[in-house]
Amino acid sequence: MDTTSPLISVDELVRALDGSQPPVLLDIRWQLGGPPGAQEYAAGHLPGAHYLDLDRELAAPPGPAGRHPLPDPEVLAAALRRAGVRGDRPVVVYDAGPATSAARAWWLLRWAGHPDVRVLDGGLAAWRSAGRPESTDTPPAGEGDFKPRPGRLPTVDADGAAALAREGLLLDARAAERYRGEVEPVDPRAGHIPGAVSAPTTENLGPDGRFRPVVELDRRFRELGADEQRVGVYCGSGVTAAHQALALAVTGRSAVLYPGSWSEWSADPARPAATGAERG
Structure with missing residues (x-):
């Protein structure tokens, strides 16, 4: 499977599934406040896809480190093995469409050392728009052998995020009003981390729910200053920030992720909160 881009189109995925080494499919549907992704998965999903629970398998329990701390590597490993993830087999992740939760899975797998992970551009909505079939069958547990090796993508803690906001570029992936x-x-x-720059992830997408063309994303991040300094990303709890990291990766850029994000920062009364539209 061609891995020149972290994204894969429906047509590319169809060809890959017909190939000699079809990818493992992971359904990562989730949204803040529901409905539960497992229910949506049961109602219809890509044939052969395994469902992963973002709250329970792709994150540790909420606490001082935020609403979606990085998962225990053993919990992550067990979930990936059950889904049939292997170190020598490609993986394609998808969600309902905007790629927010799928990006979390993409980032985690890359952070854990998997070499070949892509996100279905447009997600299930694009699959359905193309008239592709769905299934309500739950595939049997897989026999994966992938062993996470955490730390293959960089992260920062709250102090590191503060330093990036002062000395580099820290992008806030949340909605502008937040x-x-x-x-x-x-x-x-x-509010926001002082010095961070507003860069809502919704602006990474076109009206059809797919990522904007590379030339447009490149221009967006260049105008934000991403070519001139080290780039960090954060959001509410480290999920949407992965979408920002994915969009940056589409343009060939890398980013450091602050997993605790605003949910960790704002819970610490010693951390300042800035408001308003200007960086500061």
Whole structure:
């Protein structure tokens, strides 16, 4: 399977599934506040896909490290083995469409050392739009052999995120109104990390729910200053930030992820919160 891009189109995936080494398919449907992804998976999914639970298998329990801390490597390993993930076989992850939760799985697998992971561009919505078949059958547990080796992608803690905001470029992937501090539906305080720059992930996508062309994404990140300094990404709990990292990767750029993100930062009263539209 061609891995020149971290994204794969429906047509490319169909060809890959017909090839000599078809990819393992992982369904990562999840959204804040529900409905539960497992129910949506049961109602219809890509044939042969295994479902992974973002809250339980792709994150540790919420706590001082945020709402979606990085998972225990053993928990992650067990989930990937059950899904049939192997170190020598490609993996394609997808969600309902915007690629937010799929990006979390992509980032985690790359962080854990898997060499060949791609995200279905447009997700299940694109698959359905192309008239491709779905299944309600749950495949039997796989016999994967992949062993996570955490740390293959860089991360920072709260101090590191603060330093990046001062000395580099820290992109806030949340909606602009949350960055400005006008609303905060989930976390303890409104606002953003001082010095961070607003860069909502919704602007990575076109009207059809697919990622914008590379030339447009490249221009977006260049205008944000991503070519001139070390880039970090954060969001509410480290999920949407992975979408930003994925969009950057589409353009050939790399990013450091702050897993605790605003859910960790805002829970610490010693950490300052900035508001308004300007960087600061």
